[in-house]
């Protein structure tokens with residue numbers, strides 16, 4: 001993949017920070033946006049802006065066609081069997097809340113168990129905590145080994161006749177672990193439990209095939225994969241979604257309404273109440289098209305090469321602890337690390353002085369920080385426009401910061 005050519009598509013990469021060329025390594029938090037995405041959103045507002053699914057005028061029909069075409073692109077991108085199962089949400093977090101509120105409230109009983117992993121981001125934890133509290137259910141956690149791999153050897157023991165759902169991340173936003181989802185899905189299904197997959201850190205980097213994965217629900221966010229903020233996707237098996245009550249209620253999600261009751265619209269619109277984020281959905285369509293044109297296998301290979309280089313170089317620095325599986329294993333393209341005696345925030349501030357953006361803190365994964373016994377970590381996360389020379393510059397800056405701050 002030609003990152004140098006790709007970089008020209010991303011206007012923000014041309015700017016400087018603190019007088020230095022920007023090196024953006026906070027992609028796991030949100031990615032930058034290429035011209036085709038920015039232009040698609042601008043063109044929608046300049047030429048076709050109207051509400052969707054309700055107006056017979058030309059602009060209304062254009063806007064509806066663009067919005068539904070974006071759904072078809074997303075459907076193909078994740079290999080969903082049908083567009084009925086592809087619901088636009090505000091992001092991964094809203095998708096988890098949708099399933100917890102709708103499926104969870106109707107399926108979870110007192111004493112039931114929901115199986116999560118110790119790797120979960122708060123987005124795939126707090127909604128289940130609230131549901132468990134409301135229903136008198138219990139959360140059970142699959143542990144990891146010291147390098148952040150899930151302890152699949154313990155899975156069968158944790159899957160009991162009380163397990164009603166397995167909700168697990170596809171890739172850890174802290175450890176970089178890529179989870180063997182097929183194996184988890186097979187075993188969960190054998191125990192009679194459906195599987196919810198948090199794909200926020202997978203969809204941007206690894207080809208997604210929900211059919212092959214066999215999961216029941218899959219959620220991801222547009223803004224981490226070149227798309228705009230405020231848009232994400234919940235894929236669900238239509239046979240499950242059909243039986244679930246609505247999440248948000250109001251216009252658009254109804255078929256017929258009487259003063260005292262209503263009937264629900266068909267899928268996927270039953271779960272898209274009110275005016276959706278039309279421009280961002282269309283922008284996500286453009287992002288998916290951009291990724292498709294590059295090829296997700298090429299995106300994956302590029303991310304692997306960068307993270308391997310970063311891991312190998314950081315591991316040679318004295319006093320640096322890196323977290324997660326070794327460079328020989330597949331990883332989400334991110335590396336969390338700590339430098340002895342230096343607070344991750346101080347390190348991130350020192351790197352910012354050199355124009356390098358990394359994340360520092362707890363990464364919305366407090367239980368995982370507690371499990372690791374650290375207050376936080378620094379994290380560099382890569383994407384398709386990052387280059388080997390940026391990784392080198394980053395490692396050299398970490399080295400300088402260590403000399404300066406320790």
Ligand SMILES: Cc1ncc(COP(=O)(O)O)c(C=O)c1O
Pocket residue numbers: 028029090091092093094121123124169171172173198200201221
């Ligand atoms: C693994 C994981 N899950 C869920 C989320 C939440 O995504 P969003 O804030 O876009 O809803 C994130 C965001 O960082 C994440 O990394």
